Amino acid sequence: xxxxxxxxxxxxxxxxxxxxxxxxxxxxxxxxxxxxxxxxxxxxxxxxxxxxxxxxxxxxxxxxxxxxxxxxxxxxxxxxxxxxxxxxxxxxxxxxxxxxxxxxxxxxxxxxxxxxxxxxxxxxxxxxxxxxxxxxxxxxxxxxxxxxxxxxxxxxxxxxxxxxxxxxxxxxxxxxxxxxxxxxxxxxxxxxxxxxxxxxxxxxxxxxxxxxxxxxxxxxxxxxxxxxxxxxxxxxxxxxxxxxxxxxxxxxxxxxxxxxxxxxxxxxxxxxxxxxxxxxxxxxxxxxxxxxxxxxxxxxxxxxxxxxxxxxxxxxxxxx
Amino acid sequence: xxxxxxxxxxxxxxxxxxxxxxxxxxxxxxxxxxxxxxxxxxxxxxxxxxxxxxxxxxxxxxxxxxxxxxxxxxxxxxxxxxxxxxxxxxxxxxxxxxxxxxxxxxxxxxxxxxxxxxxxxxxxxxxxxxxxxxxxxxxxxxxxxxxxxxxxxxxxxxxxxxxxxxxxxxxxxxxxxxxxxxxxxxxxxxxxxxxxxxxxxxxxxxxxxxxxxxxxxxxxxxxxxxxxxxxxxxxxxxxxxxxxxxxxxxxxxxxxxxxxxxxxxxxxxxxxxxxxxxxxxxxxxxxxxxxxxxxxxxxxxx
Amino acid sequence: xxxxxxxxxxxxxxxxxxxxxxxxxxxxxxxxxxxxxxxxxxxxxxxxxxxxxxxxxxxxxxxxxxxxxxxxxxxxxxxxxxxxxxxxxxxxxxxxxxxxxxxxxxxxxxxxxxxxxxxxxxxxxxxxxxxxxxxxxxxxxxxxxxxxxxxxxxxxxxxxxxxxxxxxxxxxxxxxxxxxxxxxxxxxxxxxxxxxxxxxxxxxxxxxxxxxxxxxxxxxxxxxxxxxxxxxxxxxxxxxxxxxxxxxxxxxxxxxxxxxxxxxxxxxxxxxxxxxxxxxxxxxxxxxxxxxxxxxxxxxxxxxxxxxxx
Numbered sequence: 001x002x003x004x005x006x007x008x009x010x011x012x013x014x015x016x017x018x019x020x021x022x023x024x025x026x027x028x029x030x031x032x033x034x035x036x037x038x039x040x041x042x043x044x045x046x047x048x049x050x051x052x053x054x055x056x057x058x059x060x061x062x063x064x065x066x067x068x069x070x071x072x073x074x075x076x077x078x079x080x081x082x083x084x085x086x087x088x089x090x091x092x093x094x095x096x097x098x099x100x101x102x103x104x105x106x107x108x109x110x111x112x113x114x115x116x117x118x119x120x121x122x123x124x125x126x127x128x129x130x131x132x133x134x135x136x137x138x139x140x141x142x143x144x145x146x147x148x149x150x151x152x153x154x155x156x157x158x159x160x161x162x163x164x165x166x167x168x169x170x171x172x173x174x175x176x177x178x179x180x181x182x183x184x185x186x187x188x189x190x191x192x193x194x195x196x197x198x199x200x201x202x203x204x205x206x207x208x209x210x211x212x213x214x215x216x217x218x219x220x221x222x223x224x225x226x227x228x229x230x231x232x233x234x235x236x237x238x239x240x241x242x243x244x245x246x247x248x249x250x251x252x253x254x255x256x257x258x259x260x261x262x263x264x265x266x267x268x269x270x271x272x273x274x275x276x277x278x279x280x281x282x283x284x285x286x287x288x289x290x291x292x293x294x295x296x297x298x299x300x301x302x303x304x305x306x307x308x309x310x311x312x313x314x315x316x317x318x319x320x
Numbered sequence: 321x322x323x324x325x326x327x328x329x330x331x332x333x334x335x336x337x338x339x340x341x342x343x344x345x346x347x348x349x350x351x352x353x354x355x356x357x358x359x360x361x362x363x364x365x366x367x368x369x370x371x372x373x374x375x376x377x378x379x380x381x382x383x384x385x386x387x388x389x390x391x392x393x394x395x396x397x398x399x400x401x402x403x404x405x406x407x408x409x410x411x412x413x414x415x416x417x418x419x420x421x422x423x424x425x426x427x428x429x430x431x432x433x434x435x436x437x438x439x440x441x442x443x444x445x446x447x448x449x450x451x452x453x454x455x456x457x458x459x460x461x462x463x464x465x466x467x468x469x470x471x472x473x474x475x476x477x478x479x480x481x482x483x484x485x486x487x488x489x490x491x492x493x494x495x496x497x498x499x500x501x502x503x504x505x506x507x508x509x510x511x512x513x514x515x516x517x518x519x520x521x522x523x524x525x526x527x528x529x530x531x532x533x534x535x536x537x538x539x540x541x542x543x544x545x546x547x548x549x550x551x552x553x554x555x556x557x558x559x560x561x562x563x564x565x566x567x568x569x570x571x572x573x574x575x576x577x578x579x580x581x582x583x584x585x586x587x588x589x590x591x592x593x594x595x596x597x598x599x600x601x602x603x604x605x606x607x608x609x610x611x612x613x614x615x616x617x618x619x620x621x622x
Numbered sequence: 623x624x625x626x627x628x629x630x631x632x633x634x635x636x637x638x639x640x641x642x643x644x645x646x647x648x649x650x651x652x653x654x655x656x657x658x659x660x661x662x663x664x665x666x667x668x669x670x671x672x673x674x675x676x677x678x679x680x681x682x683x684x685x686x687x688x689x690x691x692x693x694x695x696x697x698x699x700x701x702x703x704x705x706x707x708x709x710x711x712x713x714x715x716x717x718x719x720x721x722x723x724x725x726x727x728x729x730x731x732x733x734x735x736x737x738x739x740x741x742x743x744x745x746x747x748x749x750x751x752x753x754x755x756x757x758x759x760x761x762x763x764x765x766x767x768x769x770x771x772x773x774x775x776x777x778x779x780x781x782x783x784x785x786x787x788x789x790x791x792x793x794x795x796x797x798x799x800x801x802x803x804x805x806x807x808x809x810x811x812x813x814x815x816x817x818x819x820x821x822x823x824x825x826x827x828x829x830x831x832x833x834x835x836x837x838x839x840x841x842x843x844x845x846x847x848x849x850x851x852x853x854x855x856x857x858x859x860x861x862x863x864x865x866x867x868x869x870x871x872x873x874x875x876x877x878x879x880x881x882x883x884x885x886x887x888x889x890x891x892x893x894x895x896x897x898x899x900x901x902x903x904x905x906x907x908x909x910x911x912x913x914x915x916x917x918x919x920x921x922x923x924x925x926x927x928x929x930x931x932x
Contacts, residue, residue: 015458029474141601143551145558146594149577157584164580258465265559265578276466277559280473288470295466303461510724517683518738518787519711532728 004311012304019296020072023289024065030285077290082282087290091272095294097167098271101263102256104187106249108195113202113245120203121210121241122233132203139200144193145262151193152266162189165268190267194259198252202245209241243313250306254299348614355610358603365600366420373417376410393588411568412592419569420600422484423549429488431542434495439526441496442503449500460493465555472561480567487552491545498541502534536615543608547601554597570597624658624694625827626682626795631655631691633674633681651677653851653913654691659795659844664821664828666842666859668835668874674851675831676719679797682829683716684708695795712742715788719800721780725772731758732768734783738790757786762816778809785817789824797829802837814840835878839863844923847871852914854907857924867926869907870914873900 071077077087120132156164162185163169169182213219214237222232261273268274272291279287349356441452471486472478506512507530515525550570556562557571558578565572573593577583582590632655634648652674659665669675680686682693684700693701700710715738718724725734735754739745745753755765761782772780781801788796801817802810814837821828830841838845839859846856847870855868866872876896880889906929908914914927 011454011457014454015461018458019462023470026470026474137605138602141547141605142598143555143601145555146574146597149574149583149590149594153583153587157580254461254463257463261465261469261559262555276469280469281560288473292466292470295463296461299461299463510718510720511726513680513685514716514718514724514784514787515726515737516685517711517714517716519708519741519791520737521741524741529726533726 005308008304008307008311012300015300016297019300020069020293021065023293023296024068026292027068027285027289028061028064030288072293078286080279080284080287082279082284082287087286090287091275091290091294094270094272094275097269098260098264098273100183101187101191101260101269101271102253104191105194105198105256105259106252108191109199109202109252110245112195112199113206114242116199117203117206117245118210118233118238121207121214124207124211129207133207136200136203139197142197144197144259145266147197148190148193148263148266151189155189156267162186167270186269190263190269193267194256194263198255198259202248205248206241206245209245210237213237213240247306247309247313250302250304250309253302257295257299345611345614348610352606352610352613355606358606361599362603362607365416369413369416369420372413376413392586408573408589408592411573412570412596415568415570415573415593416596416600418480418563418567419550419553419571419597422480422487422553422563422569423546426484426487426491426549426553427542427546429484430492430545431495431538433488433492435499435531435538437492437496438499438501439503439530442500443507443522443526443530445504445507449504453500456493456496459490460497462490464490464552465559468556469559469561472556478564480563483556483562487549487556491549491552494545495538495541498537499534502537503530506530506533540608540612540615543604543611547604547608550597550600550604554593625661625696626659626829627692627694628658628678628682629656629692629694631678631681631693632689633677633686634689650851651686652681655846655848655851655853656691657846657853657856659827659829661794661827662821662825663843664830664841666838666845667829667831667848668833668838668845669848670833672850673848675833675848676799678848679716679799679829679831683714683797685716712738712791713794715791715793715796717781717784717788717796717798717801720804721777721784722772722804724784725780727772729772730768731770731772731783734772735768735787735790738787742791753790754786757790758783760789760820761786776809777805778813781805781813782816785813785820789820789826792824793826795827795829797831799831800833801830803832803834810837817841835874839878847874849914850912852927853917853925854914854927855925856917857921861921861924865924867920867924868914868928869900869903872896 075088077091079085080087080090083090116132116135120129123129152164155161167183167186168179169186173179219232219236222236227235257273260271261276263269264271264273265277272294275287276291276295279285279291349359437452437456441449441456467490468486471489472483475482475486503526512525512529515529520529553562554569554571554574557569558575560575562571563569570593574590574597577590631652632650633652634650636645637647637649638645655674655678657665667675667678677686681688682700688701691701692699695710695714698710700708700714732751732754735757736750739750739753751768754768758765758768763779763782763786767774772783775783781804785801798817802813805813817828818841820826828841830838832838842859844856844858845862847854847862847868849870855862855866855871862871863875866875873896876893880886907927909929915929916927917925918928919925
């Protein structure tokens with residue numbers, strides 16, 4: 001267990017390094033620099049040149065890279081020229097929203113997947129099972145953004161059950177119960193839209209896992225010893241099938257990032273995904289670099305967590 | 321004695337091996353009415369879209385006409401017009417053609433790269449495989465949408481080809497991993513070792529021996545990837561990071577729905593394109609799953 | 623010098639482990655094997671599974687990486703040669719154990735048999751077809767069946783296809799790795815006799831690898847007995863079968879089934895004796911690790927692994 005974890009973390013280091021290098025190169029290829037955010041027509045171009053030299057714009061690339069990484073480690077991503085504030089501060093506001101959206105989506109995903117997956121696996125090849133697999137099949141073939149648009153159209157605009165943009169009602173006092181409720185209310189439709197589509201893989205996985213498990217010898221033994229059907233499912237099968245599902249949540253992070261870019265843009269939800277698209281269209285490149293890096297690091301960490309949990313659950317992985 | 325065993329052996333072999341190839345696929349398709357309908361639909365829509373597009377002038381369709389902005393469906397425009405007064409029906413045809421073309425192109429390119437990468441990694445094994453898999457793992461971890469958007473944003477000369485190359489650069493891993501694991505298993509079999517003792521070069525072994533034996537699974541995966549790529553392309557175009565507006569795709573039509581007014585009041589602009597994407601993806605998926613059943617005897621229906 | 627000469631051949635496989643996948647230890651599959659083959663003869667390599675006999679054969683032809691030692695073929699070193707177009711590839715061929723997995727299931731007979739021909743010779747389609755049909759006829763298959771797939775043949779027939787392919791380039795040496803052990807007993811003798819026939823016809827030399835002493839007795843002029851990667855005894859067929867010196871060899875020879883039912887009791891008793899002797903004198907014949915000692919000559923051709931003290 002420890003050996004595997006240490007080795008897995010060691011593998012992560014080159015991954016993080018290559019990611020940072022990739023994003024550094026991306027950032028260098030983007031037009032403009034940290035100063036273009038503060039360019040004031042009144043400042044003398046020569047003074048800007050001096051500032052650039054001072055800030056190391058003409059240093060060799062590895063020195064620039066080192067100082068960039070150093071800054072990032074300290075949480076310094078530079079200035080956003082559009083919002084005229086440090087990128088770190090800007091991201092700080094958005095990342096909280098994205099975090100809650102992801103948490104809500106994950107909770108809903110599992111709330112939908114677990115009962116459906118268990119029903120489907122327990123009563124496989126019945127009408128109920130066919131309904132559920134049919135649903136996951138359609139979910140598999142439906143792009144998230146189309147589904148989200150339809151959800152917004154029906155529940156947001158036609159039925160007007162949910163707000164159609166933002167993360168909170170304007171003018172609410174932070175900290176109050178109403179503020180919290182409003183946040184929750186804004187979160188619900190985007191999270192539900194994402195969960196309803198992404199849940200299909202978990203349903204199918206759980207279904208197959210249960211169908212596999214219920215034919216194993218130890219289940220047959222439990223049955224032959226006279227354990228009731230519900231006991232067999234609750235005590236034995238469920239416990240065996242659920243752990244791998246739990247382990248996948250790290251991998252879900254990569255999916256959530258991709259999904260949140262669409263969801264946040266469709267529902268006008270001020271999170272990281274919306275910030276990324278916004279800052280690209282405004283050519284606010286220091287923000288683009290920072291969001292890309294954070295998303296990338298989140299994915300790498302997610303894969304790490306999943307791998308380690310999986311190695312706990314399934315010893316075979318450790319041997320590899 | 322010899323003749324006797326021969327007969328028995330041929331019989332058992334027949335159960336496992338034959339009927340092979342197309343007859344199985346054909347039978348599977350006929351058994352699976354949904355897949356058959358899907359296939360007919362796909363052939364029909366492809367023929368219609370590519371055929372009609374020959375008579376449509378793309379420049380004519382994407383030209384802004386300020387006198388007919390947001391016309392609802394009617395006599396003149398079957399599916400109305402968009403914010404630039406452009407015919408939605410024409411854009412739908414051209415868009416479907418463009419979306420299909422790029423999805424096919426990307427699927428083929430990712431297929432070729434994935435097959436090469438997987439074959440080399442799996443066949444040579446050892447350190448080569450180790451390093452190649454580390455690289456692949458890294459690509460696999462990157463969030464696809466984000467990284468493609470970042471690349472699209474900085475590419476100076478942006479066009480259909482650059483777009484498909486960027487998509488390909490981050491989509492080849494699935495096929496590569498699949499081919500690699502198949503190749504790893506297959507190369508241990510004696511027929512590969514035998515080929516080496518017969519003086520067959522590594523290159524020939526990879527392409528003449530290994531590849532034909534993993535081809536069926538590649539075809540299935542590439543079919544399913546085609547469906548996924550239609551979705552990915554339209555999603556990126558929807559966000560504004562796919563096709564340029566001068567070359568509309570289905571996603572371009574959907575992107576007009578990012579304007580709440582359009583989403584709420586002008587359904588004719590985005591609903592047909594959504595339906596088209598859904599139908600295409602479902603149809604391709606249906607065909608893909610039927611193929612998978614044909615290839616994988618355990619899932620076969622009959 | 624000999625026709626094929628193997629000098630102190632070692633094939634070790636690393637065991638990886640630990641934090642960084644370092645090499646912790648080695649499996650010594652082949653651990654210092656030397657022997658010489660004479661042209662036109664059949665040399666038998668015998669041992670249980672895991673004794674390293676197959677690995678030896680595969681290392682000679684370049685399928686396994688050689689850790690150390692040398693292999694000479696007609697006085698030219700060919701150790702660890704992996705290039706596909708090396709000269710010796712035409713001269714040394716291999717027959718594989720499993721006639722099911724050694725033929726690519728997606729290829730027709732003509733492509734299977736013509737594969738080596740295409741690699742080394744430039745023939746027209748027609749010439750190639752005639753050659754393949756001749757070869758099929760030579761191995762006793764219907765020349766009409768060139769368009770069939772391997773799964774349409776029985777095990778014995780498939781092994782004949784394998785042989786046809788191995789002799790297509792008119793090789794000098796054939797390494798036969800358990801060529802009949804996957805076949806029905808009824809078919810085994812046919813294939814073995816056929817191999818003997820073509821040996822005379824084509825002037826072949828065989829390196830015959832098998833765990834079946836009965837088959838070895840039938841086929842071989844010289845025999846080497848392997849145990850845990852090392853030789854325990856080497857000699858002519860007569861010496862090995864009539865005068866086995868090493869206790870391990872004795873036990874193997876005693877285990878050969880006798881068809882004569884009248885001798886059944888006698889054999890049973892004999893085996894029990896040998897077994898007792900084996901258990902009692904095990905420590906005299908093997909070192910502390912249970913491995914064989916170095917070979918000592920007891921006659922011109924007969925070598926036995928005995929400890930220094932003699």
